[in-house]
Amino acid sequence: MKNNITMKDIADKLGVSSVTVSKALNDKEGVSDSLKLKIKKVAGEMGYRFNSAAKSIKEGLSYNIGVMIPERFTGLNDSFYLRVYQQIAVHLDHYGYFGILNILSSEDEEELNFPRLYSENRVDGIIILGQVSKKYIETVENMELPKLFLDFYDEHAEIDSIVTDNFYGAYELTNYLIHCGHRDIAYVGNIYSTSSIQDRFLGYYKSLLEHGLVFEDRMLLSDRDERGKFIEIELPEKMPTAFVCNCDQVAYNLCERLNDHGYRVPEDCSVVGFDNDIYATLTSPPLTTMEVDIEQMARTAVKSIMEKVSNPNRRNGRVMVQGKIIFRDSVRKLDSAK
Amino acid sequence: MKNNITMKDIADKLGVSSVTVSKALNDKEGVSDSLKLKIKKVAGEMGYRFNSAAKSIKEGLSYNIGVMIPERFTGLNDSFYLRVYQQIAVHLDHYGYFGILNILSSEDEEELNFPRLYSENRVDGIIILGQVSKKYIETVENMELPKLFLDFYDEHAEIDSIVTDNFYGAYELTNYLIHCGHRDIAYVGNIYSTSSIQDRFLGYYKSLLEHGLVFEDRMLLSDRDERGKFIEIELPEKMPTAFVCNCDQVAYNLCERLNDHGYRVPEDCSVVGFDNDIYATLTSPPLTTMEVDIEQMARTAVKSIMEKVSNPNRRNGRVMVQGKIIFRDSVRKLDSAK
DNA sequence: CTGAAAGCGCTTACAG
């Protein structure tokens, strides 16, 4: 133990009790204003630092929230989750909380180990950021702690979740294309790969249906194999006038491919992406896309987990966070547009 | 307080004392192997979770390390520091530690406030990740805690630091260009902007000197204004055969600019970058560049801070972490190359 | 308005 200054030290110096010091420093009632002031002043002078561990042990609260990100989402170009985590940290701060990052190793996920965060009682709640295996979801369910899925959900698990509104987002983007006069619109993505890709496809599909447009098989282009590895996108014989891509990176790949085949964006084909990540600004022209509202997701997640910490029975169900369309120059307004 | 299971509960159940339970669970001496086993078994069955706060208060250690990142480095495309933080978290785990992220708001930096991390005694040490203001460096110096600068240093401050070997990295890259037969090599970067840009320039310069090449003013191209905002790079009248860029993003910008002017990479001009970030793979052809070894930086930082936690007088000085050249296709071997 | 006592859950000497 370093020779830290404690409340007792301050109390001794001023000839009062440590109870009084505690009350003064926490702005509680029962200490005269003048004494409070004097105590705070001396505390400052002595370089007193509050010992949060002592408070924790009394209250049974750590004032930390754990954020678990599966290892596989932390690759080089995958900074999305890290940015979410960062926003979470910022918002936790408003509640006097801190965020502790726990990368979930593939091994622990496989072996269904509890995270150390949990078994050492380091946190008052856990946010699982990024899809974990079905099996591991059960492990999470067994943790006696407020918990929250962020950016994914499980239809069976009784755990609150917060996700981007993929369905509505793709629906809106497709509506926009139709509004611009497009009638032959393709969707790019392997819809069996992830639930977001599938949900975004369904939003696209709903828009088609609502506008009386017929979906044909040739309008669905795959972008990756079953293991998630990107493949070369096969352009259809009869070219659509517009493409809804399941994410910006794929939109970027598509643009490259279109250019290679002599198609120009947006003169010959219009393209929209999803995410508004770095790839959206690397094409020329930059992409019209759906911005995932990271800040809002983080804010909502923090609010939800804090509610659950103060009331463990609180249920918020599945919350959708809406994005917003970023209009850029990758969509052409056809003459047929009204 | 939630109705948590404590060591006392396990002790009562087995008719032993909590001291014995503590010893057993911590694999300390003084408990028979059979009792140890039994205690561990019961602990598991009862879903016992260790209360780290209680340990903290006894030992005066939180088993957390704080990582402070100035707010301005956490922008959209600036995931570098977040990736470093993530690696730090992974390595801290090996020591039984966790990482707590504290974004340093511009306001706190301006007003020279201690981070809450520190004033609440939440961590055993602090890693400052990313350059903070001169003034704030003094504030950091006043914190009575092991601390470490990561990815920057201050010539005056008596604080250990870990940085990429910018100087040697640029030196090596330039050597490589010369080895490929280039004699007229420009450097791209505002050398008054940051110390890394300057250090990289000096490495480039050393290579020129060593090879008897003369540096001319026209060979220094600025890439940003005094406020760090990228500007359009002005190509010199007499074009060099190769460019050393202070980072990949600038190399990317330069390639665009070269293409616009009808120069092809690497046929007409060779280009090398620095960082090996996403921009290095977005040019065509992809860039030969210096990979900053994030993993190594994080590992070194964690090792250093842990040493300082166990021995507060430990000084490691300024440690350089070497990168390695990633060879790709943006450099042409000239015929004059030996 | 002020403080003595008890307790949070654990660990560290020390005694048996």
Next chain:
DNA sequence: CTGAAAGCGCTTACAG
């Protein structure tokens, strides 16, 4: 090999 006692720094009743 086992355990009673004390203590880490704080807060929460409760008494004065």
